[in-house]
Amino acid sequence: MNESTYHTVVIGAGQAGLAMGYYLKQLKQPFLLLDRWQEIGEEWKRRYASLMLFTPRLYSSLPGLALPDDPQGLPTKDEIANYLKRYAENFQLPIQLQTGVTRVHKKNNDFYVETNRGEFKAANVVIATGPFQKPRIPDFAKNLSPNIVQLHSSQYKRPTDLQIGNVLVVGGGNSGAQIAVELSKERQTYLSVSQKMKFLPLKIGKKSVFWWLDKVGILKASHNSWIGRKVQAIGDTIFGSELKEAIGNGRITLKERTVHSNETVLQFKDKSILEAQNIIWATGFISDYSWLDIEGVLNDIGKPIHNRGKTSVPGLYFLGLPWQHRRGSALLQGVGDDAQYVMQHIQTRN
Structure with missing residues (x-):
């Protein structure tokens, strides 16, 4: 089995993985994004044809590259798919597609990521597979x-x-x-x-409801703040x-x-x-980390145990989880802040 060594391996090249890649470039260390799909944005393209986001373009961009056109308008799923592909190309992110992860384990201070296309060794691993894994x-x-x-x-x-x-x-x-x-x-x-x-309206006056939610602090509220707990309780x-x-x-x-x-x-x-x-x-998804062969990072029902993405295992992180830090952590408009936080922790650790 071939082995390649990197400072950081990111599992998943969707919106979370791409945001992570944007910040990892700032560390000037070798890193790689792995993704099981044949092209960037394919997961969005596979969704139902009429899908439109309820977050406007103003709140649907990843760090460093704004989604073009009317900032108050709602993007289509194909628009997001094309944007993600353009994002990866714009920042020349190192991505290996058609690569499915079969096992991740740790030996001494290094992680080993086994895939259908060989094994990768890394000092850090970021799991950015998102919340939509198994129907x-x-x-x-x-x-x-x-x-x-x-x-x-x-x-x-x-x-x-x-x-x-x-x-x-x-x-x-x-x-x-x-x-x-x-x-x-x-x-x-x-x-x-x-x-x-x-129910919430998409617009109040001429502004998106998300513009108003941003102004009153709901979008930036952390999961354990008073506002954050209230919003989570609403469902x-x-x-x-x-x-x-x-x-x-x-x-x-x-x-x-x-x-x-x-x-x-x-x-x-x-x-x-x-x-x-x-x-x-339309009953949602369940987490599937059956390939993660590391003890102490999943709870009894298979969900990650973390503090804003950091696990108890040095060098192992999660990204793109619902309410990882705030309401938008699993969405385009919020994942960038969490990616920057993880990058800063990786930088401090190394």
Whole structure:
């Protein structure tokens, strides 16, 4: 097995990995970004065709390179994919694509990153694989008939992916909301949610709601601050008015949490049932660090144990996690601050 040695290896070349690369260049030490996709931005291109960010361009840029065009406008997913590719080229970041990590372990003071394309040795490793790793689908989905079209939201691309008939979208986050609204324009649509939904407008006056959230300090609030704890307690917020309007005019029928299924019938928390022809599981993702062979960095449910990305293992860091430090840590507009913090810690350590 070939071995290459670097000061720092970054696992993942999405928005978090690229931001990390931007700051690592300042250390003038050899580093490498590894990514499993065939091209930069591919993960964004694979998302559903109509996807638009709810954060405006003003709050959707990585450090050092602003996203062009109207700063108050909302970028499309293809726009973000192209921007990430341009970002990597602009800063000439060293990236090796089509490289899947199979194991990371530590021996003495060095990390060894095993991949399908050889082994890499490094003094530091930054895990920037983000929160969207393994689709979460409830176990009872296996009870459903193969005649039902079932797709996770990460697999859904457009309405033509579905067969004739109604559709149940399970999950009340922003992806589930956008997909349900799109599908409701052409078929009977049901949306299953586990709790009462909270809505925020995309704009207040002529400014993005994120401009206002920034001005009152919510975007910069740390996860353990009073404001940060309050925002986390609120949970997911649906941005925009389209879903509320679609529910109000009857295009989308709300259902309670989906709790059971059998063949073609799904049952909800209130004991009501629905016979569905199509199901979109907008039920989020779970972390998958099965390749991380280092003790003491994951908790009992497999989530990273860290302090703003720093772990108890010297030289091992995480980046791009939800609320890693503040609300935007997993988003384009916030990951840069965390990347700079990790870089400064690496610089001090070395």
